Amino acid sequence: MNIWIVGVGEPLPIDGENTRLRRVGNLAKYISETKDEVHWFSTSFDHYKKKQRVEQDKTVEFNSNFFLHVAKVSGYKKNISFARILHHHDAAKQIKKLMEQENKPDVILAGNTPIEVVSMVVEYGKQNNVPVVIDIRDLWPEVFKEVFPNYMNVLVNPYVAWNKHKLRKTFSNATSLIGLSEGFLNYALAISKRDKNSLDTVIPIGYPNYEYNYTSSEFNKLWGNYDITTDDFIVSFTGNFGRQFSFEEIIEASNKLKYEKKIKFVLCGTGENFDKIKELAPDNIIFPGWIEKDMITSLLQYSKIGVAPYINSVNYQLNTPNKFGEYLSASLPILVSVEGEMKNRLIENSCGNSYQNGEELSNLIKGYFDNSEKLTIQSENARALFLSDFNGDIVSETIKRQLEKVAFKPID
Numbered sequence: 001m002n003i004w005i006v007g008v009g010e011p012l013p014i015d016g017e018n019t020r021l022r023r024v025g026n027l028a029k030y031i032s033e034t035k036d037e038v039h040w041f042s043t044s045f046d047h048y049k050k051k052q053r054v055e056q057d058k059t060v061e062f063n064s065n066f067f068l069h070v071a072k073v074s075g076y077k078k079n080i081s082f083a084r085i086l087h088h089h090d091a092a093k094q095i096k097k098l099m100e101q102e103n104k105p106d107v108i109l110a111g112n113t114p115i116e117v118v119s120m121v122v123e124y125g126k127q128n129n130v131p132v133v134i135d136i137r138d139l140w141p142e143v144f145k146e147v148f149p150n151y152m153n154v155l156v157n158p159y160v161a162w163n164k165h166k167l168r169k170t171f172s173n174a175t176s177l178i179g180l181s182e183g184f185l186n187y188a189l190a191i192s193k194r195d196k197n198s199l200d201t202v203i204p205i206g207y208p209n210y211e212y213n214y215t216s217s218e219f220n221k222l223w224g225n226y227d228i229t230t231d232d233f234i235v236s237f238t239g240n241f242g243r244q245f246s247f248e249e250i251i252e253a254s255n256k257l258k259y260e261k262k263i264k265f266v267l268c269g270t271g272e273n274f275d276k277i278k279e280l281a282p283d284n285i286i287f288p289g290w291i292e293k294d295m296i297t298s299l300l301q302y303s304k305i306g307v308a309p310y311i312n313s314v315n316y317q318l319n320t321p322n323k324f325g326e327y328l329s330a331s332l333p334i335l336v337s338v339e340g341e342m343k344n345r346l347i348e349n350s351c352g353n354s355y356q357n358g359e360e361l362s363n364l365i366k367g368y369f370d371n372s373e374k375l376t377i378q379s380e381n382a383r384a385l386f387l388s389d390f391n392g393d394i395v396s397e398t399i400k401r402q403l404e405k406v407a408f409k410p411i412d
Helices: 023-032 082-099 115-128 150-173 182-192 216-226 248-256 274-280 293-302 322-329 341-348 358-370 372-390 392-407
Strands: 002-006 037-043 058-063 066-071 107-111 132-136 176-179 233-238 263-268 285-289 303-308 334-336 352-354
Touching (some): 002 023, 023 066, 132 182, 176 182, 216 293, 233 322, 248 285, 274 285, 293 303, 293 322, 322 372, 358 372
Parallel strands (some): 107 132
């Protein structure tokens, strides 16, 4: 089977040997290790590092089954900007050129954003009689209502309504919809104004089943310059300092726990709010900036808790984002800042909880710090939940079977 994946905005295998791949990258790699052929179409602009990967269109052949097609596109400096809108239009145009140079596939998987790209993919599918599966990974464009302040609703609401109208045709013309949760799938079905069919399904975000086998000396070599050791009680965050996260509660909790010298917070990543958060933080918060796979994996191995400080958004209330599986894979109980899907899973499986403010967060952390038996049990429960529901290989196999089902079902 010849499978195409159109996925932009994620790290690519050409970004470096120590790059941590995500949903599309891990799926493409998994498919390539089978008898099937996979072509991944992406762009030259690195969303996270805000730089160009290549200066012209490029195709990389990783093995006889795995081809990465990188379209040279324009870039942008700010995530919310007119330049980014132009980038999305350019991405659709340039990726389409690369697609037209290849023999048509049996099936295409595309993320639901940006709308310019996914709409182009669905149109290509209709014109070439190729089934298209859309992977609903966030509640776009609904999320715009929660990113901007209320006084901007007069501008934001019409923009959201306009984009939903554009999405309706795209979603309704897709052969299959995959939601990360039932809530996400229902959101897409509501936009498309159709009922769920036999090819629509729910598949959560998986995470690679890494081997957490770094020795303490290896950890110290990687982290020795950051004043943390394997003996510390490490509370970790791996993500970015963008608008989808709220760090005020972490700062408040860290201030309340300064007297416990062994408790240290490590907040990894960069983003528009990085300098502001760092300026407000006490000394027990460590900011290593952007880090790659070895540092992330070793940090999580020796961490005690993973914190997921999402804003109180329906996008996260109905979701189990990448960070959820990432922390579970490393046997970390999770403290999450929103009600909904994540909290319910944590409570049901006894491997974490939610907090509403800094005091609740500090009390939860102190509870684990003071009760090693509770920490051990919940760590084991976290790993068990990962293996049962979020193991990346199992999730990738589930997506692959879904693509096979769609590819071999006659199009009406």
